């Protein structure tokens with residue numbers, strides 16, 4: 351063992367503990383659901399999962415996964431182009447393309463690897479990739495891997511985006527989250543599309559938090575803005591609303607998907623999405639198609655929670671998505687607050703620097719359609735108690 355290296359790691363971890371920013375893993379003993387049993391905290395209401403449509407433990411989704419395992423076993427034990435690919439992958443990819451309105455799609459083991467797969471493959475030398483500064487880490491890392499010139503525009507700032515487009519080399523690519531995961535706000539897609547048309551740019555939207563949530567039928571942020579057919583490339587995850595296990599995808603033209611099959615490194619050098627997950631995600635997408643009430647219920651629940659939370663004196667960031675962030679400022683405070691809420695039976699995570707900018711630490715609530723009113727009310731009571739105790743609401747907040 352290299353003792354100097356071990357000592358460095360230990361000192362770094364001790365510093366995190368001293369700063370109150372150390373993260374602990376919590377262990378859940380059953381499926382993800384509105385209420386779970388946690389080894390460290392007992393029975394808790396979950397307000398921190400991306401299980402937006404409550405499909406992670408849906409009997410049909412579970413059964414489809416079991417069937418997938420029976421039919422296909424664990425996997426092909428190799429990458430797709432070497433060892434063949436299962437027909438369930440093709441079925442899933444055709445379904446994703448048709449449901450989200452694209453010609454073709456390609457699945458990956460995660461949206462992280464989808465983003466890292468597509469961005470460097472298309473944003474090649476001589477071109478420019480322009481990214482919103484608050485884009486997800488997987489987009490940032492994907493851009494870092496690209497040989498294209500890189501530019502960042504200020505979050506949601508369309509004049510800054512236009513300035514970057516004016517300076518772009520070759521084909522410009524504009525990439526943005528659909529729903530910003532820490533803010534709950536939406537990308538200004540109508541303006542982005544307009545600018546992209548003016549500057550002949552290719553648009554890429556990662557709608558991981560919008561899929562299953564935004565738009566009348568849960569098709570996502572593109573549907574929300576009525577921009578079907580106007581975005582060139584969509585990336586998304588199967589690890590949130592669409593079953594919650596893992597998996598991601600890129601959707602676009604046939605030529606794009608064929609190019610990814612030929613060149614995308616996270617496709618060429620890594621195994622496929624497990625067939626079990628392909629089967630359960632496919633079922634989750636079918637449920638999205640056939641049960642629009644899930645999307646409606648999620649929206650009702652979010653509206654209810656936001657209204658009541660605001661009524662208690664909290665000031666969550668505004669936004670139309672299922673993400674309700676409450677800014678508390680200091681990272682250690684956010685973590686302490688989430689720990690107190692956990693003691694009160696509510697599992698909700700505090701996020702601080704470097705995940706969000708310094709001084710804007712927050713408690714991020716995420717609302718699922720599976721939560722009942724009674725569970726929401728119990729969670730709100732815990733927020734009220736802890737909020738008063740910590741001086742976020744009530745007399746102390748105005749002192």
Ligand SMILES: Cc1ncc(COP(=O)(O)O)c(C=O)c1O
Nearest residue numbers: 460461462486531558587589598
């Ligand atoms: C916008 C965005 N993109 C990508 C990802 C990564 O998704 P996955 O878990 O499928 O890798 C996330 C997950 O946090 C996300 O929020």
